[in-house]
Amino acid sequence: MIDRIGRRTVGLIQAVGRWGQFMADMVRALPDVTTWGRLALVQMRRVGVDSLPVALFIAAFTGVVLALQASYTFTGTVPLYFVGTLVGKTMMLELGPVLAGLALAGRVGASMAAELGTMKVTEQVDALETLAYDPQSFLVVPRVLAGTVMFPIVVALAVLVGIMTGWMTSLWLLNLSTPEFVKGLRQFYQFKDTWFGLFKSATFGFTITTVGCVVGLSTRGGAEGVGRSTTRAVVYSAVAILVLDAFWAAVLLR
Numbered sequence: 001m002i003d004r005i006g007r008r009t010v011g012l013i014q015a016v017g018r019w020g021q022f023m024a025d026m027v028r029a030l031p032d033v034t035t036w037g038r039l040a041l042v043q044m045r046r047v048g049v050d051s052l053p054v055a056l057f058i059a060a061f062t063g064v065v066l067a068l069q070a071s072y073t074f075t076g077t078v079p080l081y082f083v084g085t086l087v088g089k090t091m092m093l094e095l096g097p098v099l100a101g102l103a104l105a106g107r108v109g110a111s112m113a114a115e116l117g118t119m120k121v122t123e124q125v126d127a128l129e130t131l132a133y134d135p136q137s138f139l140v141v142p143r144v145l146a147g148t149v150m151f152p153i154v155v156a157l158a159v160l161v162g163i164m165t166g167w168m169t170s171l172w173l174l175n176l177s178t179p180e181f182v183k184g185l186r187q188f189y190q191f192k193d194t195w196f197g198l199f200k201s202a203t204f205g206f207t208i209t210t211v212g213c214v215v216g217l218s219t220r221g222g223a224e225g226v227g228r229s230t231t232r233a234v235v236y237s238a239v240a241i242l243v244l245d246a247f248w249a250a251v252l253l254r
Contacts, residue, residue, distance in 0.1 A: 084184025116216025
């Protein structure tokens with residue numbers, strides 16, 4: 001029992017050390033703009049533009065559900081225009097960033113882990129080093145920067161779509177007028193609501209892409225190892241998103 005605890009403790013310390021070394025190598029690769037600059041634009045399209053359909057689809061139906069559930073909860077207790085308040089606040093502060101982040105963890109994180117894992121087990125990463133390319137500059141930095149920059153843009157569009165579908169649901173199904181919905185939307189709005197959601201989504205993007213790169217580049221064991229790395233990347237990213245969400249709520253919304 002003691003030996004098992006000791007091995008797990010040593011393994012945890014080694015994992016933290018590898019993570020710290022990875023982050024230090026990534027920071028050292030940042031000045032190499034000539035290598036990662038063009039590649040970052042390609043990754044921005046993959047991470048941002050190609051992820052829009054999934055994020056917007058989820059946000060659209062989230063807005064519909066929020067409006068319907070709000071009306072059910074508020075009926076006979078508070079004015080119905082508070083539907084706009086709940087839809088706006090919830091989409092901007094919580095469900096917009098978190099649901100989009102979880103969806104993109106499955107799409108972006110898994111894709112990066114599978115791609116880099118395949119390159120690792122087929123020795124393409126070693127070939128880059130042989131050709132005097134820094135794998136951090138060539139593979140990691142473009143992906144992490146793309147995730148950090150593009151996730152807030154994707155989330156902003158998702159929040160906008162969620163609010164619009166909530167508004168349309170209020171018009172068509174709840175007999176709520178546009179002025180009433182807008183009144184509720186503006187009732188308790190603060191500028192902090194906007195930047196908080198975008199800031200959270202930037203940290204989600206950084207975390208998802210970093211986890212995907214770390215797990216992918218540590219892949220071992222051929223095709224089976226690539227499958228395990230893909231699963232681990234999604235699970236680790238999802239857990240990290242939920243932990244970060246609670247952390248930022250405790251720190252920034254107090």
